[in-house]
Amino acid sequence: MGREFIIPKKIISGKGALNDAGKYLSEMGKKALIVTGPHVLKLECFKSVEKLLDSLGISYTVFSDITGEPTDVMIDKGVSVYKDNGCDFLIAVGGGSPLDSMKAIAALAVNGGSISDYMGKTIEGRMPPMAAIPTTAGTGSEATQFTVITDSKKDIKMLLKGICLIPDLAVIDPGFSMTSPKSITASTGLDALTHAVESYTSKKAQPLTDCVAMSAVKRIFEYLPRAYKDGSDAKAREEMSIAALEAGIAINNASVTIVHGMSRPIGALFHVPHGLSNAMLLPACMKYALSGTYEKFADLGRAVGLAKNEDTDKSAAESFLKGLRKICEICEVPTLKKYGIDKEKFFDVIPKMATDAIASGSPGNTVRDVTEAAVMEIYRSLWN
Helix, strand or coil, X not given: XXXXXXCCCEEEECCCHXXXXXXXXXXXXXXXXXXXXXXHHHCHHHHHHHHHHHHHCCEEEEECCCCCCCEHHHHHHHHXXXXXXXXXXXXXXXXHHHHHHHXXXXXXXXXXXXXXXXXXXXXXXXXXCEEEEXXXXXXXXXXXXXXXXXXXXXXXXXXXXXXXXXXXXXXXXXXXXXXXXXXXXXXXXXXXXXXXXXXXXXXXXXXXXHHHXXXXXXXXXXXXXXXXXXXXXXXXXXXXXXXHHHHHHHHHHHCCCHHHHHHHHHHHXXXXXXXXHHHHHHHHHHHHHHHHCHHHHHHHHHHCCCCCCCCCHHHHHHHHHXXXXXXXXXXXXXXXXXXXXXXXXXXXXXXXXXXXXXXXXXXXXXXXXXXXXXXXXXHHHCCC
């Protein structure tokens, strides 16, 4: 059976990538909606985007109301700004939230309705051109057909998808992530690691996704600790930007599994940033998944130098799991308790979170069967 493998139409990566992208931006439209957040708005990298557009004679309107992870309310406002200002294409500058928001705004600008109308459906239609310029190395949204938006009425994070949501242009300039603080470097880097590990061990994995997922895991194990320790390490920043892209391409084709399914309810109900909630869950969820495919986890353990060729698959897989715990420790991932989440409130909503996690569909891609009971037990284990 043939396997589909999809990526953005155009990817420009490396130092100075933004300037090289100018000719493609010129072809996208006459007036852009730049989707970003208030913090990114103040950064030099954002100013460089404005300068480039000015030099190209491209008009634009800035929508900087993406404050935190995107909600349906933010998206509705963005659609209004897009239409009211006569925009005909979009540019997202920032982390995963502005990039995801751009996709949702584009979808509603074409299809109408509310973003919650598309929960459980495949988004279709001819999107306005989209350019994604990430300022963090982690979400991979610049390469994916997914967007995650919170339904503020139901308190759930909606995973929405459609091939039409893949940006037409991805601009990966490692210099844009140089100013990321340690906390963002950690959460986004571990988000990318989660993407890579989940896609490599997913039921939907295929040879092409295995290649990019494995490459991403190797880069992250080597360079995330360096980037976390020294944000000015240009080599580490460059390698992490590539790893994030690779991991994004991997999940775009092999999808995510149990971690993402369980992470979204924590984010929706307790407002934990997505990458951080992934990191909180990663060791416990992969411990559960391990017995479903010792062989593939063993591949990862050997690839990053945590296991020897002569080790059994079970032993090599367990060594990789220890490595996941170690990299989370290096990046100082807090427990739910240290993050400030109330235990009683958390336990009260475990049944809802488990139901929402399973309903998201992601746990179904896990190589080991995942039940609501298993999900609830993993949630409870986070307090041990």
